[in-house]
Amino acid sequence: MSKKIDLAWMIRTGRAKPGQWISGSLSWNCGGEPAGSISYSANMEDPSNSILRLSYSRAYGDGREHVEQTVRLVFTEPNFGGRRWWMVCPYKHVRVAKLYLPNGGDRFASRKAWRLAYNSQRVAYRDRAFEKLFRLQRKLGCEEGFDAYIRKPKGMWQRTFDRYLERYEELDAQCAGEMMSLVLRLGGKL
Template sequence: MGGYGSGSFYRWNSKQTVEDGLTIDLNKLIRDGSIKPGIGWQATLTWTNTRTGEKVASIGYEANLIKPENAYVRLHYNHNDKPQDYKVRLTTTQPNFGGVRWWFICPVSGQRVGKLYSPPGQPLFASRKVFNLAYQSQRENHAQRMLDKSYKLRKRLDRKAETYFEAMIPDKPKGMHWKTYNATVDEIHHLEKIGWAYMEQFVADIPRGGASLK
């Protein structure tokens, strides 16, 4: 698996979110009985659209949790007609409140994680950090921050400015140098371009619905 640790995986587009792709939650699978500590197991993981119930994707897996020190989950599926077949090692910790908690060892970074992700266009399941994934809520918050900054700049030019939804940029205030005014206007355009782009991406994801693992 060494080849997965370099190249495009660490340069993944930061605009991608967790909700754009597929997620494998190890402890949810254990709670649901899809993976059982102490035995070997094989089955199929299937994702469905949370809004329509339509099947989105499916992969085969084998889980061997007989001995914690040698435990793994083997994933096998096709991506763009190319077969993918690899093992993801598992490890355990003992929480203070008792019991055992299982973890994936990310096949790219070696990081201990509870979930693995596969964004659109990538053949591998790995940690969120590897793909630099955000959450939709983070995308929305980033958009809001950009637009709030823009609004403050608009208010600097015109105290009567109500919102950043106004189409017109306020005129140059009396006493402000043109260089300062032009720089402020450029910054307003820059912030609002970024803010609305993030907001459009966030809104575009809402009707589609996320993928739920069954």
């Protein structure tokens, strides 16, 4: 489980404001238990020289290391107006929306710098149909599992549910095919 700093979230929640210098702390939870915290100061007074300074301690071996990390902030101006703020990865020097500190890591850096993959990239090809089926079941608030049927949530249009039902049946057939091929590969008989 990586710790993550999301600049857009910080701006949305008032933890960083363009044109201002704001200090505070960020904390993480894992299963409802505290999993760490850091102090920060976001200096966005001068848009062309904005920085995010992170200050935290990390354990290594028998000791502790105090880390001061500075991240440059830049912005782009989308076609529809306004400014979109980015952090510059201290290692890859690319604009990113989020920085990560994985377990065992020593500094915040981009997903690319840490070579972190998305969960969907870790799913084996033969398991993708199951993952899609379970996601559809979660979306509809139904029990998850192979052969667990879906039901129409209250307030959903029938034609929308019919579309989901058609997709469910396609995925269910794909899952059945995967299960059959697995059983045949293992040399079993049905």
